[in-house]
Amino acid sequence: MTEPAAPRAGEAIPELVTDRLLLRGFRDADREPFAALNADPAVMEHFPATLTRADSDALVDRILDRWSGDGHGLWAVERTADGVFLGFTGLARLAFLPQPEIGWRFTRFAWGQGYATEAARAALAWGFGVRRFDEIVSVTTVGNRRSRAVMERIGLTRDPADDFPHPNLPEGHPLRPHVLYRIRREAWEGQATA
Numbered sequence: 001m002t003e004p005a006a007p008r009a010g011e012a013i014p015e016l017v018t019d020r021l022l023l024r025g026f027r028d029a030d031r032e033p034f035a036a037l038n039a040d041p042a043v044m045e046h047f048p049a050t051l052t053r054a055d056s057d058a059l060v061d062r063i064l065d066r067w068s069g070d071g072h073g074l075w076a077v078e079r080t081a082d083g084v085f086l087g088f089t090g091l092a093r094l095a096f097l098p099q100p101e102i103g104w105r106f107t108r109f110a111w112g113q114g115y116a117t118e119a120a121r122a123a124l125a126w127g128f129g130v131r132r133f134d135e136i137v138s139v140t141t142v143g144n145r146r147s148r149a150v151m152e153r154i155g156l157t158r159d160p161a162d163d164f165p166h167p168n169l170p171e172g173h174p175l176r177p178h179v180l181y182r183i184r185r186e187a188w189e190g191q192a193t194a
């Protein structure tokens, strides 16, 4: 089987299909449900603040820009059965980390059904199999149990020595202590063929 070529900066956002989900570029129709999830205090519990509609729209614009600049980024996640927008998953570039960061944010009604894990596995496979990254990491607040569980389910591991204070949050901020999980391509290949 020939592997699809890795997109380069400026190329179209690839689409990934899983059992229940379609990962695709953000569309204008996603802006409203995305703003709703970004305004939900439960979804944003581990972030400093909820987002206004303007902040949320600006984030969509940044997400799309990043794809053309970096050749990787965050996908909108759509449930194939009914076309409903559920959130995002993908490979972001963080200013303070050399490796791409795998991340996710889903609307609350989509929690507890394995969607984040399913989307993350597809994003990881694309990152290693197509984009050929050597290592992918993921970071979150120490207390973000659900997000850490996704990281562990997809095979990332944490060394407490990698824990760090988030550089954008002031000393003493309750969300400042972060954990870092990582997986190298060889380890992913090992688990993919196991």
Ligand SMILES: CC(C)(COP(=O)(O)OP(=O)(O)OC[C@H]1O[C@@H](n2cnc3c(N)ncnc32)[C@H](O)[C@@H]1OP(=O)(O)O)[C@@H](O)C(=O)NCCC(=O)NCCS
Pocket (backbone or CB within 6 Å): 042, 043, 044, 046, 103, 104, 105, 106, 107, 110, 111, 112, 113, 114, 115, 116, 117, 118, 139, 140, 141, 144, 146, 147, 150
């Ligand atoms: C982080 C987040 C995406 C995790 O969502 P989640 O629903 O816990 O994770 P998954 O979609 O992988 O679902 C896993 C759960 O679904 C259950 N499940 C049900 N059907 C399943 C299926 N077919 N396959 C796999 N799991 C299934 C699992 O048992 C698990 O349940 P549990 O939480 O009771 O153990 C979600 O909580 C979120 O969006 N949080 C807000 C944003 C955020 O904090 N993002 C991370 C910032 S770093």
